[in-house]
Amino acid sequence: MSSEPFGGRLAAAMGERGQLCAGIDPHPGLLASWGLADDVDGLRAFSLTALEGFAPVVAAVKPQVALFERHGSAGIAALEELLAAARAADVLTIADAKRGDIGSTMAAYADAWLRDGSPLAADAVTLSPYLGFESLRPALELAESTGRGVFVLGLTSNPEGASVQHVGGDRSVAKGIVDAVRAENAAAADRGRAEGALGHTGLVVGATVGEALGLLGLDLGTTGAPILAPGFGAQGATAEDLRSLFGSAWPQVLATSSRGLLVAGPDASVLRAAAERARDGLA
Numbered sequence: 001m002s003s004e005p006f007g008g009r010l011a012a013a014m015g016e017r018g019q020l021c022a023g024i025d026p027h028p029g030l031l032a033s034w035g036l037a038d039d040v041d042g043l044r045a046f047s048l049t050a051l052e053g054f055a056p057v058v059a060a061v062k063p064q065v066a067l068f069e070r071h072g073s074a075g076i077a078a079l080e081e082l083l084a085a086a087r088a089a090d091v092l093t094i095a096d097a098k099r100g101d102i103g104s105t106m107a108a109y110a111d112a113w114l115r116d117g118s119p120l121a122a123d124a125v126t127l128s129p130y131l132g133f134e135s136l137r138p139a140l141e142l143a144e145s146t147g148r149g150v151f152v153l154g155l156t157s158n159p160e161g162a163s164v165q166h167v168g169g170d171r172s173v174a175k176g177i178v179d180a181v182r183a184e185n186a187a188a189a190d191r192g193r194a195e196g197a198l199g200h201t202g203l204v205v206g207a208t209v210g211e212a213l214g215l216l217g218l219d220l221g222t223t224g225a226p227i228l229a230p231g232f233g234a235q236g237a238t239a240e241d242l243r244s245l246f247g248s249a250w251p252q253v254l255a256t257s258s259r260g261l262l263v264a265g266p267d268a269s270v271l272r273a274a275a276e277r278a279r280d281g282l283a
């Protein structure tokens with residue numbers, strides 16, 4: 001892994017290939033619709049075909065870790081194989097694992113997903129700050145030192161997220177996370193570890209959150225954060241929704257879609273065409 005900061009690597013990928021991340025979510029129903037068995041052979045065929053289709057035309061791919069875990073140790077091996085194949089295909093990887101725990105355990109999660117040489121190393125991992133933003137420190141530090149990134153859940157795309165994240169008015173939980181991410185990227189910039197506009201500490205902000213950004217007084221444009229925006233496609237958000245939601249922060253946004261693209265399979269060239277259409281619609 002290069003120690004070039006993640007923010008610069010992501011900005012370069014978005015500049016070259018656009019602002020789409022393709023999710024690799026091997027749901028049982030999708031495996032069936034691709035004519036594959038819901039077993040580890042089906043999982044491998046599905047994920048490697050999705051990668052073949054998406055890698056040349058998107059800025060990043062995002063395997064959903066849960067859908068590999070449900071196959072046990074062989075599923076984890078399939079995820080390791082996918083991550084290695086993505087490295088060889090020169091596309092950034094975001095492991096959607098949503099990890100979060102007390103600091104000592106967090107160090108082990110960081111080691112798994114962000115350490116050079118780990119079989120599960122990805123370019124970035126999603127993190128849950130529910131145990132407190134500071135509990136994520138081992139991952140924030142290891143990401144910086146290995147040129148990797150993290151995406152911290154800020155405002156998630158599911159309707160239930162508001163009952164936790166939006167509580168507190170102008171001192172909402174989400175605002176606390178956004179402010180902590182801003183401080184993190186400012187400190188990294190002071191250390192010379194943020195290239196251009198983007199740092200290595202990103203945010204997850206759902207494309208479906210609508211009025212919440214304004215109501216909670218969130219200014220994403222000053223955070224220096226790459227923003228991973230799920231909810232595009234199957235959850236209902238459109239390219240227009242994304243641009244109007246993020247406004248001046250739009251250049252920081254990596255929109256991510258999984259089922260909305262994967263339904264085009266199993267042919268890799270058809271998957272690629274679906275990703276190109278989605279990506280071009282975002283431009």
Ligand SMILES: O=c1ccn([C@@H]2O[C@H](COP(=O)(O)O)[C@@H](O)[C@H]2O)c(=O)[nH]1
Nearest residue numbers: 064156157206230234235257258259260
């Ligand atoms: O707030 C969040 C955080 C993560 N996700 C994940 O993104 C994909 C979305 O899949 P679609 O098929 O495009 O709906 C999935 O892996 C989620 O776990 C999210 O949706 N919202």
